[in-house]
Amino acid sequence: MLRSLCSRLVPHSLVCAFTRGMSAYPPHYIEAIFSKKKQLNLKETDEYIKLSHMPIKAAKNDESESIFYNELVNKMVNYITKGGNKKLARELLTKSFECMKRVQIERMNLNPDAKDTIIADPEQLLIKAIENSRPLLQLTAIKRGGVKYQVPIPVTEKRSYFLAMKWILEAAREKERKVHLPEKLAWEVLDAAYNQGRVVKKKNDLHRQCEANRAYAHYRWS
Amino acid sequence: MAVALRFGSNFLKNNINYVQNICRITDSYTAQIQASRNFGTEVTVKAAPLAVKKQKVSQAMKAYLERARENDEFMKTQKLEYQIGKRHLANMMGEDPETFTQEDIDNAIEYLFPSGLFDKRARPLMKSPEEVFPARKAAEFDETGRPFHSMFYTGRPNFFKLLYDIVEEMNNLNDLEERMLRRGTRADPNQKVDFTGFQWLTKDQLEAILVEQINDLEYTNFTNAMDRLVSLPFSYKSRDFINKFAKPLLDQTKQLEIPKPQFDAEGRQFVTTYECLRKTARGDVTVRLPGTGKITINGQDITYFEELQSREQVLFPLIFAEMLGKVDIEANVEGGGPSGQAGAIRWGIAMSLRSFVDQEMVESMRLAGLLQRDYRRRERKKYGQEGARRKYTWKKR
Numbered sequence: 070m071l072r073s074l075c076s077r078l079v080p081h082s083l084v085c086a087f088t089r090g091m092s093a094y095p096p097h098y099i100e101a102i103f104s105k106k107k108q109l110n111l112k113e114t115d116e117y118i119k120l121s122h123m124p125i126k127a128a129k130n131d132e133s134e135s136i137f138y139n140e141l142v143n144k145m146v147n148y149i150t151k152g153g154n155k156k157l158a159r160e161l162l163t164k165s166f167e168c169m170k171r172v173q174i175e176r177m178n179l180n181p182d183a184k185d186t187i188i189a190d191p192e193q194l195l196i197k198a199i200e201n202s203r204p205l206l207q208l209t210a211i212k213r214g215g216v217k218y219q220v221p222i223p224v225t226e227k228r229s230y231f232l233a234m235k236w237i238l239e240a241a242r243e244k245e246r247k248v249h250l251p252e253k254l255a256w257e258v259l260d261a262a263y264n265q266g267r268v269v270k271k272k273n274d275l276h277r278q279c280e281a282n283r284a285y286a287h288y289r290w291s
Numbered sequence: 292m293a294v295a296l297r298f299g300s301n302f303l304k305n306n307i308n309y310v311q312n313i314c315r316i317t318d319s320y321t322a323q324i325q326a327s328r329n330f331g332t333e334v335t336v337k338a339a340p341l342a343v344k345k346q347k348v349s350q351a352m353k354a355y356l357e358r359a360r361e362n363d364e365f366m367k368t369q370k371l372e373y374q375i376g377k378r379h380l381a382n383m384m385g386e387d388p389e390t391f392t393q394e395d396i397d398n399a400i401e402y403l404f405p406s407g408l409f410d411k412r413a414r415p416l417m418k419s420p421e422e423v424f425p426a427r428k429a430a431e432f433d434e435t436g437r438p439f440h441s442m443f444y445t446g447r448p449n450f451f452k453l454l455y456d457i458v459e460e461m462n463n464l465n466d467l468e469e470r471m472l473r474r475g476t477r478a479d480p481n482q483k484v485d486f487t488g489f490q491w492l493t494k495d496q497l498e499a500i501l502v503e504q505i506n507d508l509e510y511t512n513f514t515n516a517m518d519r520l521v522s523l524p525f526s527y528k529s530r531d532f533i534n535k536f537a538k539p540l541l542d543q544t545k546q547l548e549i550p551k552p553q554f555d556a557e558g559r560q561f562v563t564t565y566e567c568l569r570k571t572a573r574g575d576v577t578v579r580l581p582g583t584g585k586i587t588i589n590g591q592d593i594t595y596f597e598e599l600q601s602r603e604q605v606l607f608p609l610i611f612a613e614m615l616g617k618v619d620i621e622a623n624v625e626g627g628g629p630s631g632q633a634g635a636i637r638w639g640i641a642m643s644l645r646s647f648v649d650q651e652m653v654e655s656m657r658l659a660g661l662l663q664r665d666y667r668r669r670e671r672k673k674y675g676q677e678g679a680r681r682k683y684t685w686k687k688r
Contacts (some may be wrong), residue, residue: 103611108655115487118488119487120489124664125657125658127638127661132602133607134607
């Protein structure tokens with residue numbers, strides 16, 4: 070999620086050589102840096118001067134500099150979306166946030182001593198849940214001598230975020246049918262934020278399996 | 292006037308003979324490379340009788356000489372026709388033929404032969420034959436068929452010579468660095484070649500200089516080699532060589548002219564941006580400076596948009612430029628859906644706000660992608676496919 074900016078700034082001369090593909094923009098256009106914080110960080114490096122000569126793609130219509138904007142939350146909305154109905158997905162996540170907050174405030178009131186330790190900000194809860202359920206390793210089948218081995222390989226940062234969000238959502242969608250998604254999602258997120266629940270268990274299981282198959286790890290390169 | 296109209300067909304008729312294995316020539320880099328051995332077409336033609344006397348001439352050379360002679364003759368007649376055509380045209384337009392320029396010719400043609408054709412290249416034109424008929428490469432081999440260039444058999448002698456030249460420059464710089472180090476002096480960091488704001492010639496421009504077609508990989512090799520040359524500590528010693536292939540980049544913000552705000556009846560500054568486009572939506576946006584943050588979209592306030600995302604989009608440039616609550620917005624949009632309309636208004640607000648913020652903020656807004664028109668449109672459905680990209684399910688049986 071928090072991709073390093075530098076990777077986007079491929080040298081201009083290199084980009085030119087590639088074919089245009091399907092994009093509406095010419096290949097030397099670079100993605101917009103719409104966050105002010107990122108721009109400030111960039112200003113300290115000498116990349117900033119180079120940027121003044123580069124044409125920029127228009128910011129996407131789900132990006133914004135508002136205080137309510139969060140990259141991870143935005144991504145989650147995109148994963149919840151079905152059939153292009155983003156409006157509904159956003160509503161569902163908002164409802165889920167409300168649900169989370171209610172639960173947390175209830176906990177706060179039940180246990181006034183631990184008021185400071187309980188997080189009531191649903192965005193923070195979601196981020197914590199995702200961070201807790203991010204896998205480090207995954208298994209892939211690699212064929213060696215006619216036998217398929219389950220080989221542990223490291224997961225890239227982007228994919229680990231994807232898997233975490235996918236697992237949380239899957240877990241929420243799997244639960245009983247009578248409860249609506251926002252509630253189920255809120256429960257799953259709360260569980261994961263406290264390092265409990267199915268998603269974290271799934272991650273740990275995967276890690277355990279990878280640990281068990283560590284003997285095959287060398288098949289990755291030999 | 293026949294000249295102007297016959298040009299197209301002439302070009303087709305006569306050029307078939309020449310198209311085969313001769314490439315083009317221009318007079319910049321290749322001219323430099325081959326300046327020492329000047330085998331231009333005319334020279335070779337004059338040398339031809341001598342060569343015939345001396346020894347038997349190779350088939351390829353014979354064919355080349357024939358082509359070169361035909362080309363020279365053809366160009367001569369074309370030039371003559373062009374001159375005559377120009378004089379006729381000048382007389383027709385009632386102007387002095389001696390001072391009739393190419394610009395006058397273009398204007399006269401546009402006036403005399405108005406064309407409704409959309410493509411500019413399809414309209415009638417009259418240009419000097421040097422422009423219409425591409426230049427071609429001079430003979431690359433002598434009468435016995437022996438190539439002049441040591442890299443003739445690479446197929447792209449000029450390109451590979453260029454790569455060799457780059458490496459030679461690099462080797463020279465490395466030697467120089469070693470000698471300097473032995474003497475105890477280092478490269479002057481102040482003089483280092485600063486390549487920011489420059490880029491290498493594009494593939495097309497390089498091809499024009501080399502008079503050769505190169506592929507993408509070869510072009511990448513060229514840019515990589517040049518990048519390495521620039522990165523050397525003593526690269527400023529071969530600045531002339533580098534400058535030959537460097538092209539300055541334009542500053543992106545300075546290209547956009549910022550409109551001066553006007554004053555309305557109440558004495559408030561305002562800027563109106565017309566033709567705010569996004570998807571199929573189109574609208575115009577007016578931003579008034581001392582304001583209270585009032586937003587009017589088609590007579591309604593921001594609740595014109597039911598979706599939160601669209602409202603956020605409208606506010607995006609205002610939040611970014613920290614002008615929320617300081618300006619009033621009036622927008623009229625039509626066409627498209629809420630997302631497109633919001634995008635159009637966003638662009639309009641951002642463009643108008645440029646007049647009310649400082650230069651640094653304008654650059655910042657540009658980096659944020661607010662000043663770029665979003666050209667993306669709905670992709671069309673393709674026949675034989677379910678949609679733009681999705682294919683029909685395919686079952687073998």
